[in-house]
Amino acid sequence: MKQFLVLLILFSSFSVYAKNSETENLVKGCNELVGIYENHKEKRLVSSLIVSSSDSLLAGYCMGVTKSLTTLYSSCRGRNWYQLAERIANEWEIEEKNASFDRYLRRMCNG
Amino acid sequence: MDSIISYSRSQAVEKLFEIKLTKHPKLKDKIATLEDNKSIKLVIEKPTGAYGSRGKRYYSDSQLNRLYNVILISGFYSKPAIIKDVANNSERRHEHVDDLRKLLAGRDRVGDILFNVEKLDNFLTSLKHWPSIDDARLPNPFKNLPHVIDNGSKKFPCVLEAYSQLDIESTKTERMLAAYLDCNIELAYQLSNDLNSQDDSAIKLKKWIENEYHEAQRFDELLEDIFN
Numbered sequence: 343m344k345q346f347l348v349l350l351i352l353f354s355s356f357s358v359y360a361k362n363s364e365t366e367n368l369v370k371g372c373n374e375l376v377g378i379y380e381n382h383k384e385k386r387l388v389s390s391l392i393v394s395s396s397d398s399l400l401a402g403y404c405m406g407v408t409k410s411l412t413t414l415y416s417s418c419r420g421r422n423w424y425q426l427a428e429r430i431a432n433e434w435e436i437e438e439k440n441a442s443f444d445r446y447l448r449r450m451c452n453g
Numbered sequence: 454m455d456s457i458i459s460y461s462r463s464q465a466v467e468k469l470f471e472i473k474l475t476k477h478p479k480l481k482d483k484i485a486t487l488e489d490n491k492s493i494k495l496v497i498e499k500p501t502g503a504y505g506s507r508g509k510r511y512y513s514d515s516q517l518n519r520l521y522n523v524i525l526i527s528g529f530y531s532k533p534a535i536i537k538d539v540a541n542n543s544e545r546r547h548e549h550v551d552d553l554r555k556l557l558a559g560r561d562r563v564g565d566i567l568f569n570v571e572k573l574d575n576f577l578t579s580l581k582h583w584p585s586i587d588d589a590r591l592p593n594p595f596k597n598l599p600h601v602i603d604n605g606s607k608k609f610p611c612v613l614e615a616y617s618q619l620d621i622e623s624t625k626t627e628r629m630l631a632a633y634l635d636c637n638i639e640l641a642y643q644l645s646n647d648l649n650s651q652d653d654s655a656i657k658l659k660k661w662i663e664n665e666y667h668e669a670q671r672f673d674e675l676l677e678d679i680f681n
């Protein structure tokens with residue numbers, strides 16, 4: 343059921359113009375995902391103590407988006423989900439949130 | 454035009470705590486880690502373009518409050534991820550502070566770390582209720598910053614780790630709770646196995662730690678599957 347929810351959120355996000363909250367959730371989710379990955383590498387049995395249910399859902403959303411990007415866009419092929427998540431977390435300007443969600447997702451794979 | 458006053462990491466720490474960072478490399482490393490995990494905010498300029506160059510990093514005046522507060526918070530917790538959680542997530546901060554208050558109730562020291570009891574109370578109250586840690590400086594609850602206490606070990610000292618030192622006067626329940634609050638669930642679980650108390654609250658805590666341990670194992674296994 344959770345996987346279905348994540349997929350539903352993911353595909354509904356590919357409308358041309360995204361609501362502000364969708365972009366913010368993606369940036370937050372990618373921040374969480376990168377953090378969970380780093381914590382998991384650093385020390386075992388820590389992640390579940392630090393990550394809340396809502397953070398887990400956001401991280402799953404980011405992973406769904408980034409994994410899909412690697413198959414949807416030719417410019418994203420060859421990248422892995424972690425590289426994309428890190429880039430979205432670090433470089434996505436929140437000020438750009440009113441712009442086309444789709445366009446900026448593509449841009450994540452350029453450069 | 455106003456010019457922005459900028460401070461290097463060493464200058465900022467000296468201004469805030471009158472401590473020479475060069476004499477305390479562990480504190481320096483700790484701050485660097487907390488900058489990297491974004492518990493502490495600072496200005497990072499874009500690299501000049503030379504191969505391998507890093508952008509200039511400095512603190513502006515408005516970033517000193519957070520630096521000060523995060524250093525105080527890191528006097529309690531050892532793991533950067535928890536410090537980030539406390540610094541950046543106001544809802545989680547409530548929970549962390551409530552747990553910390555329960556653990557420290559009535560104490561004026563943990564091992565070599567001495568508290569100013571009145572300021573400790575103000576520190577916990579402010580930390581819990583302030584919406585942000587950027588706007589003002591928390592009361593300093595420590596008589597001496599734990600980071601600069603020479604405890605003879607090479608480990609970075611902090612309050613929750615101090616509980617695990619065997620020479621500290623503390624009950625098994627306190628040690629178990631301290632290990633849990635420091636996200637050392639394996640130690641907390643080990644201690645819970647040794648706990649034979651008949652006290653109702655200790656039994657509840659023991660059961661809760663066991664559940665958390667098993668949940669942490671399940672979560673880690675799931676992450677292992679997802680990430681590999």
